[in-house]
Amino acid sequence: xxxxxxxxxxxxxxxxxxxxxxxxxxxxxxxxxxxxxxxxxxxxxxxxxxxxxxxxxxxxxxxxxxxxxxxxxxxxxxxxxxxxxxxxxxxxxxxxxxxxxxxxxxxxxxxxxxxxxxxxxxxxxxxxxxxxxxxxxxxxxxxxxxxxxxxxxxxxx
Amino acid sequence: xxxxxxxxxxxxxxxxxxxxxxxxxxxxxxxxxxxxxxxxxxxxxxxxxxxxxxxxxxxxxxxxxxxxxxxxxxxxxxxxxxxxxxxxxxxxxxxxxxxxxxxxxxxxxxxxxxxxxxxxxxxxxxxxxxxxxxxxxxxxxxxxxxxxxxxxxxxxxxxxxxxxxxxxxxxxxxxxxxxxxxxxxxxxxxxxxxxxxxxxxxxxxxxxxxxxxxxxxxxxxxxxxxxxxxxxxxxxxxxxxxxxxxxxxxxxxxxxxxxxxxxxxxxxxxxxxxxxxxxx
Numbered sequence: 001x002x003x004x005x006x007x008x009x010x011x012x013x014x015x016x017x018x019x020x021x022x023x024x025x026x027x028x029x030x031x032x033x034x035x036x037x038x039x040x041x042x043x044x045x046x047x048x049x050x051x052x053x054x055x056x057x058x059x060x061x062x063x064x065x066x067x068x069x070x071x072x073x074x075x076x077x078x079x080x081x082x083x084x085x086x087x088x089x090x091x092x093x094x095x096x097x098x099x100x101x102x103x104x105x106x107x108x109x110x111x112x113x114x115x116x117x118x119x120x121x122x123x124x125x126x127x128x129x130x131x132x133x134x135x136x137x138x139x140x141x142x143x144x145x146x147x148x149x150x151x152x153x154x155x156x157x
Numbered sequence: 158x159x160x161x162x163x164x165x166x167x168x169x170x171x172x173x174x175x176x177x178x179x180x181x182x183x184x185x186x187x188x189x190x191x192x193x194x195x196x197x198x199x200x201x202x203x204x205x206x207x208x209x210x211x212x213x214x215x216x217x218x219x220x221x222x223x224x225x226x227x228x229x230x231x232x233x234x235x236x237x238x239x240x241x242x243x244x245x246x247x248x249x250x251x252x253x254x255x256x257x258x259x260x261x262x263x264x265x266x267x268x269x270x271x272x273x274x275x276x277x278x279x280x281x282x283x284x285x286x287x288x289x290x291x292x293x294x295x296x297x298x299x300x301x302x303x304x305x306x307x308x309x310x311x312x313x314x315x316x317x318x319x320x321x322x323x324x325x326x327x328x329x330x331x332x333x334x335x336x337x338x339x340x341x342x343x344x345x346x347x348x349x350x351x352x353x354x355x356x357x358x359x360x361x362x363x364x365x366x367x368x369x370x371x372x373x374x375x376x377x378x379x380x381x382x383x384x385x386x387x388x389x390x391x392x393x394x395x396x397x398x399x400x401x402x403x404x405x406x407x408x409x410x411x412x413x414x415x416x417x418x419x420x421x422x423x424x425x426x427x428x429x430x431x432x433x434x435x436x437x
Contacts, residue, residue: 020160041261053264059190059195
């Protein structure tokens with residue numbers, strides 16, 4: 001049996017070596033917020049945070065995540081009715097169009113802002129460079145990240 | 158399932174990894190996974206054979222980290238590109254790593270994987286050749302072997318050993334790395350030019366010029382190196398003269414006119430950047 005720590009909780013799982021983290025999250029545990037899209041580690045829709053860094057779960061073996069802290073999009077909200085400031089910001093700035101890239105974008109934003117609470121525009125572009133939005137909603141996404149940065153700094157002040 | 162089934166070994170030490178490799182000589186080594194896992198997916202999609210045994214090095218802590226040893230910088234093979242980019246070590250490597258691929262890829266990809274993947278467009282090989290790095294391998298019997306980066310790539314970069322670390326001289330050098338990409342900044346480069354120089358009195362010395370044409374392992378431009386060595390840094394018209402003294406054959410064979418044109422541009426930009434480093 002393998003233990004994976006996901007969103008602060010331990011899950012005991014019978015895993016085979018070749019199973020990716022993405023498959024465990026979606027198919028075994030029902031965390032379908034993390035998306036299967038390009039399947040080539042190019043689009044970022046499968047992004048999760050492992051030990052503070054955004055990674056691509058479609059090319060991560062689940063067994064290699066033992067002992068690490070995994071955060072998915074489901075782990076961000078602060079309660080049933082309380083969104084994370086990043087989620088609030090993305091909604092307020094109308095950054096969500098079709099929504100498919102959003103979990104990955106928000107996860108990448110969380111990883112960025114946890115490391116760099118007040119990024120410049122260039123740093124935001126770089127921090128989210130592993131996430132593609134086919135709706136081309138980048139201007140709104142940029143605004144949302146800046147807004148989220150402000151909200152998180154106010155939260156921490 | 159995204160991948161065909163395989164036995165995954167997760168050794169906790171290099172010796173355990175070598176023991177697994179000895180028992181399963183056909184096993185593939187898994188580092189960050191940014192090359193191998195995608196490769197396995199593609200093989201599955203095409204209905205081709207995939208390995209039955211994979212040895213993951215991810216749990217081996219002694220293969221991670223950066224250290225200094227007398228006059229050498231030691232980079233362990235499972236150090237991620239992101240960790241190298243964030244480290245205080247070797248500003249030239251840091252600068253290149255900061256712009257390599259994308260953020261999540263940098264968080265996952267390892268120095269060892271980038272150096273031994275055998276994709277000709279991977280970026281760290283040229284840097285290692287420029288810095289005259291040594292690659293330190295361990296074979297299944299535990300025997301260690303060191304090989305210069307240049308020699309490793311000249312002989313095709315094939316190995317059945319595990320790369321434990323690389324070491325490079327820790328010098329105060331002048332350095333420039335130029336990348337050419339066709340479209341997005343996060344594309345793999347189609348051409349890179351690396352120039353590394355030392356200075357003795359006011360003259361350049363120990364010049365290393367490494368060109369990666371993208372479809373071939375990196376090559377040294379010994380014509381330009383020879384020109385630059387012993388030239389004073391404040392030589393009149395240095396850049397213009399250098400552009401008449403570089404190995405155009407490295408790219409002429411590609412018959413790619415854009416690359417051939419950009420080869421000269423990269424040398425010009427690299428030398429301009431180096432002169433700016435000197436003049437502050």
